[in-house]
Amino acid sequence: MPPPPPPSPTAAAPTTPAPPSKPPLCPRQIAALVLNHPSSTLTAASARSLSASLLAAAPAHSLPIPAPVANAVLKLLWHHAPRALLFFHALLRLPPGTRELSPCTADLALDLAARLRHPRQLTSSVLALFPRHGLAFTPRTFPILFERFAVSQRRPDLAVRLFLSLHRSHGVAQDLPLFNSLLDALVKSRHAGKAASLVRALERRFPPDAVTYNTLADGWCRVKDTSRALDILRQMVESGIAPTKATYNIILKGFFRSGQLQHAWDFFLQMKNRCITDENCKPDVVSYTTVLHGLGVSGQLDKARKVFDEMTKEGCVPSTATYNALIQVICKKGNVEDAVSVFDDMIEKGYVPNVVTYTVLIRGLCHARKIDRAMKLLERMKSQGCEPNVQTYNVLIRYSFEEGEIEKSLGLFERMSKGMECLPNQDTYNIIISAMFVRKRAEDMAVAARMVVDMVDRGYLPRRFMFNRVLNGLMLTGNQELSRELLRMQEKYARLRREIRL
């Protein structure tokens, strides 16, 4: 066989593209390439050098990088926000035609930038990329920012200010759905009062709809003020806006959340009685799941199981979430083996357990000190094609430590990021760092210090308490080298925050 002629860049006929001899770069490969890139510092220079590496890897594979691949890479790097953003900026620097840029990709990058609590200018610089690259804002763009400002950065005022300046600063029309998303961000950050007064102040411009009222009711429920939530229900009826199923379910959940079990049960009974005249308050699968979960958490397992049987009789089909709730409460208040039989039951009935189902049961097994079986379940979920997430791993890591299996949990930590399954998050680091204090060994202190350096590299700010604890540990064990490194890192980090420019 003669060797095929070398491909000529000009001769390739566009109508008959040669089939690629190499598979395209897959998200995992790209993510690994980004992770191994020497610099994680977010600057224009490092973004250029990363895009050069991406191009260099390309001949062995095929370009371009389609938008779904770019999105998948950002999600794989979700818990390593600085690297994810570095990838995004490298993507922008790739020559046109070698990458696809979709507004959704930009939304993901924006979410990541806004999640890093400090550099506000980073968020605005990512926001500025939309017009610069001809990308339209999506319906999610500003809701993402409202939530990140209010919830992650604890700055509800910034969210409100952004909303009020939308038209002036970004040429975006302020409509009711956008207003409702702002309210949602406020109530999720426990600012129900702010949300309520905003609705009052702007009620002429934004006449409340059912979503507005439901969001406010949820806001009061989240701060355990169920009587104000009921007020909202009354206001709805007075202003002629029919309560929806969500309205009732929000209040039902609110009663359980605030520990008013009797009120919750009475409200549930009322829903069942009144539904003859008002179809909207007929309990649905969400209502049943809420009640089942609420009863179970308060220790009334038998009553919870009765509710489960009752819903089936009423013709309301349990969802995977219903099973997850049942399995969780049995694990918490009952016997894990019963939870395992519910799990077997659901599979027999044809349900596909999801990552929540597995995580809940793994936690239950760990709690009953059956870690080996929990580990087997981890393998089983993977073989079933259900990807464990960082919470799944965190449970196993935490309980392995509690059982004194320190090496085993460090092994799990290595394993999770090696296979690019999921990257550790802030909880993971906190679990490991606190565990490094139990043996009172100098080596463990050194590991803790490296973990602190790592987490800062990934865009997580350790609590000052944690930072000082590690620093004290290093000094007590006479590790001056690492304590100096930690202090240098702290300085460097403060400088980085000021310097990020793209």
Next chain:
DNA sequence: ATAGGGTTAG
């Protein structure tokens, strides 16, 4: 198309 149920700490 924005709102409601299931993973968080004894």
